[in-house]
Amino acid sequence: MxxxxxxxxxxxxxxxxxxxxxxxxxxxxxxxxxxxxxxxxxxxxxxxxxxxxxxxxxxxxxxxxxxxxxxxxxxxxxxxxxxxxxxxxxxxxxxxxxxxxxxxxxxxxxxxxxxxxxxxTGPGGGLPLLKPMSQVAGRMSIQAGATALEKAHGGRGVLLGGVPGVMPGKVAVIGGGVVGFNAAQMAVGLGAQVTILDRNPEVLETVGTHFENRAATRFSNKVNLHDSICEADLVIGAVLIPGAAAPKLVTREMLKDMKPGAVLVDVAIDQGGCFETSYPTTHDDPTFVVDGVVHYCVANMPGAVARTxxxxxxxxxxxxxxxxxxxxxxxxxxxxxxxxxxxxxxxxxxxxxxxxxxxxxxx
Ligand code: NAD
Structure with a gap:
C-alpha cells in the first residue's frame, strides 16, 4: 500500500x-x-x-x-x-x-x-489511541503548575519539592483517571505532598494501592474538595464524565478560600473545564489570574511537547x-x-x- x-x-x-x-x-x-x-x-x-x-x-x-x-x-x-x-x-x-x-x-x-x-477501542476497554495524550497532559500539568507557582508567573513562590528543612508544596489532583494518575506520578516524583480525589471507589482503590503512602486518596464530595483546594498550592483538574461537559467543581466563590498565588491547572478545559473561572488559553499566553489564583487552561497541552x-x-x-x-x-x-x-x-x-x-x- x-x-x-x-x-x-x-x-x-x-x-x-x-x-x-x-x-x-x-x-x-x-x-x-x-x-x-x-x-x-x-x-x-x-x-x-x-x-x-x-x-x-x-x-x-x-x-x-x-x-x-x-x-x-x-x-x-x-x-x-x-x-x-x-x-x-x-x-x-x-x-x-x-x-x-x-x-x-x-x-x-x-x-x-x-x-x-x-x-x-481497546481489548481492556477505554480509548487506547487517546490515552497517550492524556498521559502527556497529566505529566505536563505538574511541570506547567510548578512554573506557574514561581513569583514571575504570578504564583505564590513555592518549590513543589521543598528543600531540606522546608516543607514541600501541596498538590490536589481532582480525578484519578489517566490524566490524574500521571499528574500524581510526577508530583510524587518531585517530592510534593499529593492528594488524589475521585468519586469512583475502584479508581480510589487502584490509585491508593499504587501510591501507597506516597499519596493520599480522598473521596470527591463537596466538603473534601473544598478542604483539599484550600490547603493546596497546586490543584490539577483532571475529571471526565464521558460524553458530557466537565462539571464545574471549583466555583468562583471558592477561590477566595484558596491561598493567594495558588495555581489551578484545568486539564479538562477541552471539555469546558472543571473550574467555573476557566477559559481556554494557548501556549503563547497560557495563564491568567482571577481573585489572586493563577489559572493555566491550555486546551492542547500535548502540542507543546510535539516530539514526545x-x-x-x-x-x-x-x-x-x-x-x-x-x-x-x-x-x-x-x-x-x-x-x-x-x-x-x-x-x-x-x-x-x-x-x-x-x-x-x-x-
Ligand atoms: P479518565 O476517564 O481516565 O479519568 C477521569 C476521572 O475523573 C475518572 O476517574 C472519574 O471517576 C473522575 N471523576 C468524574 N467526576 C469526578 C468528580 N466529580 N470528582 C472527582 N473525580 C471525578 O479521563 P482522562 O483521560 O484522565 O481525561 C481527563 C480530562 O483531561 C478529560 O476532559 C480529557 O479530555 C482532558 N484532556 C485534556 C488535554 C489537554 O490538552 N488539555 C489532553 C488530554 C486529555
Missing part, C-alpha cells in the same frame, strides 16, 4: 502522522511511504532521516493526497486538505466529528474512508496502520472489532452512531 503523511497545517500543530521509525516499519513490510518535505521539522526529524527510513519525500501535500491509498495524520483535515480527499482513499487521524458539522459534510461528500483515532507526543501517538497508531496496509481496511476491521469502532465515515455515509445521531445523518 502507498501511505503518506503531509505536514500538519493546523495552527500551532508541530506533531506529524508518522515518525521516521514508523515509516521504516512500513517500508520494511513492503509498503511505500511518502512524507511531505518538512513534515517532521516540528519533532526534529529531517527529510534525510525519512529518506534513510526508506520513505520518499514529496514537494507538496497535493502529491501525497493524489498518490496515496492511506493518509496518516494527527489533526482533523483542514478545509484545503478535505478538498483533496477522494473516494477509495483511507484517512487515519484524529477527527472529533460530533461537534464539527462542516468537516463531517466534507468527508461524506469526498467518499473517503475515515478512521478516527479517538473512537478506536508524536512518538507516544505512533506507538499506538502504527500497529493498526500496519494491519490496514497489509490486509486492507475491511479485512483488518473484520478481524479486529476494536479497529472497526474507529470507522466514522465511509463511501458517502456516516458510519459512527454517536456522530450520525448528533449531526442528523442516517446510519
Amino acid at each position: 502507498r501511505i503518506g503523511s503531509p505536514r500538519e497545517i493546523k495552527n500551532n500543530e508541530f506533531r506529524v502522522g508518522l515518525t521516521p521509525e514508523s515509516a521504516h516499519e512500513l517500508t520494511v513490510n513492503g509498503h511505500d511511504v511518502v512524507i511531505e518535505t518538512g513534515a517532521g521539522v516540528g519533532i526534529g526529524a529531517s527529510d534525510e532521516e525519512y529518506r534513510r527510513a526508506g520513505a520518499t519525500i514529496a514537494a507538496k501535500a497535493e502529491d501525497i493526497f493524489a498518490e496515496c491509498d492511506m493518509i496518516v495524520k494527527v489533526k482533523e483535515p483542514q478545509a484545503s486538505e478535505r478538498a483533496m480527499l477522494r473516494e477509495g482513499q483511507i484517512l487515519y487521524t484524529y477527527l472529533h466529528l460530533a461537534p464539527d458539522a462542516e468537516q463531517t459534510a466534507d468527508l461524506v461528500k469526498s467518499g473517503v474512508t475515515a478512521i478516527a483515532y479517538e473512537t478506536v 507526543s508524536t512518538y507516544a501517538l505512533n506507538n499506538v497508531t502504527l500497529p493498526h496502520a500496519l494491519r490496514i496496509a497489509e490486509l486492507g481496511w475491511k479485512e483488518a476491521m473484520r478481524r479486529d472489532p476494536h479497529l472497526a469502532a474507529g470507522l466514522n465515515v465511509h463511501a458517502g455515509r456516516v458510519t459512527y452512531a454517536a456522530v450520525a445521531e448528533e449531526l442528523g445523518y442516517d446510519l
Whole structure:
C-alpha cells in the first residue's frame, strides 16, 4: 500500500502522522511511504532521516493526497486538505466529528474512508489511541503548575519539592483517571505532598494501592474538595464524565478560600473545564489570574511537547496502520472489532452512531 503523511497545517500543530521509525516499519513490510518535505521539522526529524527510513519525500501535500491509498495524520483535515480527499482513499487521524458539522459534510461528500483515532477501542476497554495524550497532559500539568507557582508567573513562590528543612508544596489532583494518575506520578516524583480525589471507589482503590503512602486518596464530595483546594498550592483538574461537559467543581466563590498565588491547572478545559473561572488559553499566553489564583487552561497541552507526543501517538497508531496496509481496511476491521469502532465515515455515509445521531445523518 502507498501511505503518506503531509505536514500538519493546523495552527500551532508541530506533531506529524508518522515518525521516521514508523515509516521504516512500513517500508520494511513492503509498503511505500511518502512524507511531505518538512513534515517532521516540528519533532526534529529531517527529510534525510525519512529518506534513510526508506520513505520518499514529496514537494507538496497535493502529491501525497493524489498518490496515496492511506493518509496518516494527527489533526482533523483542514478545509484545503478535505478538498483533496477522494473516494477509495483511507484517512487515519484524529477527527472529533460530533461537534464539527462542516468537516463531517466534507468527508461524506469526498467518499473517503475515515478512521478516527479517538473512537478506536481497546481489548481492556477505554480509548487506547487517546490515552497517550492524556498521559502527556497529566505529566505536563505538574511541570506547567510548578512554573506557574514561581513569583514571575504570578504564583505564590513555592518549590513543589521543598528543600531540606522546608516543607514541600501541596498538590490536589481532582480525578484519578489517566490524566490524574500521571499528574500524581510526577508530583510524587518531585517530592510534593499529593492528594488524589475521585468519586469512583475502584479508581480510589487502584490509585491508593499504587501510591501507597506516597499519596493520599480522598473521596470527591463537596466538603473534601473544598478542604483539599484550600490547603493546596497546586490543584490539577483532571475529571471526565464521558460524553458530557466537565462539571464545574471549583466555583468562583471558592477561590477566595484558596491561598493567594495558588495555581489551578484545568486539564479538562477541552471539555469546558472543571473550574467555573476557566477559559481556554494557548501556549503563547497560557495563564491568567482571577481573585489572586493563577489559572493555566491550555486546551492542547500535548502540542507543546510535539516530539514526545508524536512518538507516544505512533506507538499506538502504527500497529493498526500496519494491519490496514497489509490486509486492507475491511479485512483488518473484520478481524479486529476494536479497529472497526474507529470507522466514522465511509463511501458517502456516516458510519459512527454517536456522530450520525448528533449531526442528523442516517446510519
Ligand atoms: P479518565 O476517564 O481516565 O479519568 C477521569 C476521572 O475523573 C475518572 O476517574 C472519574 O471517576 C473522575 N471523576 C468524574 N467526576 C469526578 C468528580 N466529580 N470528582 C472527582 N473525580 C471525578 O479521563 P482522562 O483521560 O484522565 O481525561 C481527563 C480530562 O483531561 C478529560 O476532559 C480529557 O479530555 C482532558 N484532556 C485534556 C488535554 C489537554 O490538552 N488539555 C489532553 C488530554 C486529555
